[in-house]
Amino acid sequence: MVHPYAVAGFLVAVLPLIATPGASLALLIQHVTDSGRRQALPIILGTVTGLYMHATLAVAGLSALVMHSSLAFTAVKLIGAVYLIGLGIWTWRSATPNAAPTPRRQRLSKRVESVYAQALLANVLNPKSAAIYLTLAPQFIAPHQSFGGQILTLATAHALLIAFWLAAWTLLIRRASHALQRSRFKRTVARTTSVVLIALGIRSAAT
Structure with missing residues (x-):
């Protein structure tokens, strides 16, 4: 079991990373603005699932292989960058009104699944998230206790x-x-989100 002080220290250490605007927040702003607060849940679940996947991979040692292999790390980083750029382009295009919308219930169901997948992939394909559990988390665990737990x-x-x-x-x-109900405002938020996602992708590829 991790000491409560260690958990508190870990949270203090990751708080600046969480507070830094990233793909999850960009997706949240865009989808909540467009379709309401219900869209927040799949984004939160997708992000949290991604965190657990990184933690599980760190325990298994697979993430360590990626982080210690420059070729594997670069491949994951570029895949994540391409995904963010592609997601940004898709978000920009989706801001254009659809002349033949699908029924609301069907559209909502498809959107929830799509939003969850977007948030999940945005986190899983971010090697910096993996680095948290390979470089930061070990500083707050006791070596004589269960590493995985x-x-x-x-x-x-x-x-x-x-x-x-x-x-x-x-x-x-x-x-x-x-203000969020205005179509022009929604399009502005969607296009701003797309620019942020593309910029994040370019930054990820360049660093």
Whole structure:
């Protein structure tokens, strides 16, 4: 079991990373603005699932292989960059009104699945997220105790913190509900999100 002080220290260390705007927040702003606060849940779940996948891979040692192989690390980084750029382009194009919309219930079901997948892939394909559990998390675990259990405990604390952070942003976004209903405002947010995603992809590929 991880000492409570160690968990608190880990959360303090990852808080600046969580607070730095990234793909999850960009997706949250775009989808909540476009379709309401219900879209926050699949984004939070997708992001949290990605965190647990990185933690599990770190325990298994697979992420260590990627981080210690420059070729594998570069491949993962480029795949993630291409995904973010592609997602940004898709988001820009989706801001254009559809002349033949699908029924609301069917459209909502498909959107929830799509949003979850977007958030999941945005996190899984980010090697910097993997680095948290390979370089930062080990500093807060005791070597004489179960490594896997401690990593998963830290991952759970991390997941709760980022879920709270995204939920707080959801409430903040919805407070501007009147402005959010305007089609022009929605298109502006969607296109701004697309630019952010493309910029994140370019930055990921360049660093």
